[in-house]
Amino acid sequence: MGKTLFDKVWDRHVVSSEAGEPTVIYVDAHLIHEVTSPQAFAELRSRGLRVRRPEQTFATMDHAIPTREIPLWPDDAQAQVGALRENCDQSGITLWDIKGDVQGIVHVVAPEMGVTQPGMTIVCGDSHTSTHGAFGALAFGIGTSEVAHVLASQCLMQEKPKTFAINVEGRLAPGVTAKDIILAIIAKNGASGGVGHVFEYRGSTIRGLGMANRMTICNMSIEGGARAGMIAPDITTYEYMYGRPYAPTGKAWNDAVIEWSALATDDDAVFDRSLDIDAGALEPMVTYGTNPGMGVPVTGAVPQGKDLADDQQRRDLEAALDYMGLVQGQPMQGQHVDIVFIGSCTNSRIEDLREAAAIVKGRRVADHVEALVVPGSKAVKAAAEEEGLDRVFAEAGFQWRGAGCSMCLAMNDDKAGAGKYVASTSNRNFRGRQGSGSRSLLMSPIMAAAAAVEGQVVDVRGMLR
């Protein structure tokens, strides 16, 4: 029987697999940031251990840092960034510092630098590490104890997950994007539908997507319960990677492409589970509730409790709507919006910003809306400014920020106020995620751009040019 993409990558990284013990797998690239690493370094120090492979460890600062020019940083962000600098310096780890030219959201910067490569195992103390699966890597988030394990041993103990094929076939209609594909998948399969599994996104629709879009889809695998999501590498992958700083060169590049091209799932491989999505039938999606599975097409309405299967689901819907200030059966279009956030490791790449800018160009942000664009990295920001996207956004009334996680998780000063509705391109609509009491409506960059202009949820398909 053939092997899946996941099986091939897994099998190549097994260090030890003995009866009665968890499998030990080797980690090729370990990404770290300022929030989930300080306690791990402290653990190493307390045991007198050193970082085993500093040259396979890469750090950046993204979660807690401000994304606007402020004279004085908060003490806690200073302390976390200071600890990261000290830890990287002492251990010889490459740090993409906010003071330098390379910096941004860890899941935007590592692919840009060519660190993310097909067939690798990649981990980070951040659940959206699944993003890197877009390159055919096995990439997943870990906790801080495991960050310490990888720092000290370059290995992890893992239960082998099961495989889950998500087949996406058909042609996307204009105005329907990668974000809508993944929101539709999670709405269909549920926020916990992928627990214990690794998704592999397959099919003609996926093959037709560029790397930014593939990253958007893999990024939200965790929102569907799967720790990792993967896409087989192909010519699109190699074109994106070629010439990036850490990508192989010369003969090593040619050899690598041959090796990577053998990673795709074999024709006779069998997945533990599967799900089919008809891309041609998809519409722009928007969430109404407090987990990413609570999403509907923008032309749809908030579900009604009477249509749900069991009491617990009804209670959860009622609790979510109570928090969101929405009512059962309410159409999504016309829902008021206070804030628009375009950014996050899901949707802050240059392609995302280009698409949003095309909607915004020549239009104005509604008077009552506060709108911000937070590029995923300094490189994205520079590229956008080179193309004049910053002026398009600024002229429309958007704030143009520095690179970071910003209002996706509201660890820095970018917080939505209590009760405010945020049209957001990020990945989580959890209660209070974007600020205490904030209400998130997840959607694509072009849908968020449209919402900014109209001051409410609208179907972007009426605004395409």
Added chain:
Amino acid sequence: MEKVDLIRARAIPLRADNVDTDQIIPARYLTAITTDGMGEGLFASWRYLDTGEPNPGFVLNNPEYKGAEILVAGANFGSGSSREHAVWALAQYGFKCVLAPSFGDIFYNNSLKNGFLPVVLPKEAIDALWDVLEGDPETQLWVDLRTQNVRMPDQQSLRFEIDPFRRDCLLQGLDDLGFLLAKEDQIAAFEAGRAQPAAA
């Protein structure tokens, strides 16, 4: 790591599915560089009113459940963010164990690494427990890791599954890092066996 063995304690019913780690501890509590002080942030958005006063409507603030060490939660508990702070917060607050029909994968893993026991029980058992605990907050539960049983209030025992290796680690208070470091020879051999380090 502290050993886990028999947990005999009262329990709190948290009647909700999909309790994500942002609910367990909001991001504003993640600004520390140590593991200390997390208990204060546990369920902060539910536990405190906007004024900072305890929210009397939230079950953790109900004096009848004071001292409970077991949390009984809905499906997909601990989904979302990888923050291990969620486990630190639960443990520092005084919980030793969570019973739920299912868990977020990363949270489940993080729990085991902190001597904090995540127990998967059928949804029907959780529903029944919620009813009993809401009716009588004095109800004691026994969670016995050695025999992998939860003794329910009706004296019936419900078996739960846990990986045998994980179970032994919890019973003996062994942490994973020691196990991994003991694999040094195999790790070195694996590295030597590769033509070139992938990220070099």
